[in-house]
Amino acid sequence: MKKRFNQSLCLTLIIFLVACTARNNTPTPKNRHPSRQLPPLSQDISLLLTLEMQAISKAMMELVPAIATADWQKISDIGSQIKHSYIMRHQLTSQQRQTLQRVLPTDFKKMDFQFHLTAGKLADAAEQHNRELVNFYFYKMNEACSQCHSQYALARFPGFLKSENNSFDSHAH
Numbered sequence: 001m002k003k004r005f006n007q008s009l010c011l012t013l014i015i016f017l018v019a020c021t022a023r024n025n026t027p028t029p030k031n032r033h034p035s036r037q038l039p040p041l042s043q044d045i046s047l048l049l050t051l052e053m054q055a056i057s058k059a060m061m062e063l064v065p066a067i068a069t070a071d072w073q074k075i076s077d078i079g080s081q082i083k084h085s086y087i088m089r090h091q092l093t094s095q096q097r098q099t100l101q102r103v104l105p106t107d108f109k110k111m112d113f114q115f116h117l118t119a120g121k122l123a124d125a126a127e128q129h130n131r132e133l134v135n136f137y138f139y140k141m142n143e144a145c146s147q148c149h150s151q152y153a154l155a156r157f158p159g160f161l162k163s164e165n166n167s168f169d170s171h172a173h
């Protein structure tokens with residue numbers, strides 16, 4: 001009698017678990033892709049954004065051999081350059097800057113801020129010749145790229161739609 005009870009309990013549990021898994025595997029746009037949109041940006045601002053993205057991309061690629069060869073000075077220089085932002089901050093007129101402040105979503109600004117902060121931490125770690133920390137912050141910076149793109153550049157980078165481990169879902173609500 002007890003055995004049968006256990007068996008049916010077990011079965012119920014299995015059905016429950018299967019149901020849960022099936023539910024989680026069902027891609028619903030709402031919980032899988034917290035796509036957020038940037039407001040339409042004027043052409044000049046949009047161009048600056050593109051230029052900045054290309055510059056940080058290049059800088060990230062230069063970091064790879066610099067880290068691999070323990071070129072602390074170079075890592076630190078690149079980190080500081082990124083921290084202080086390549087183009088956006090220098091080339092924006094004060095009016096453009098105000099507009100950006102106003103129109104950019106808070107979350108986007110936070111991510112951008114965090115990214116530049118991490119670049120600064122990478123520079124600090126390089127100054128301390130701390131290999132492990134340098135690698136850690138390099139990883140964090142890469143993570144920041146995909147985090148922001150997976151939310152604000154989905155149309156441009158649709159690969160994120162197929163990304164299973166969208167760890168940013170928790171912020172989507």
Ligand code: HEC
Pocket residue numbers: 038050053054056057060108109111112115141142144145146148149152153155156
């Ligand atoms: C805070 C948000 C944010 C962060 C952080 C970020 N990006 Fe972007 N990135 C964008 C947006 C928005 C676009 C524009 C997408 C579009 O064209 O619709 C973009 C576009 C790009 C492009 C395309 C540029 C082109 O030629 O049009 C590249 C390359 C790129 N990002 C690289 C990076 C790399 C590498 C990192 C990290 C080291 C990074 N981005 C971090 C928001 C971000």
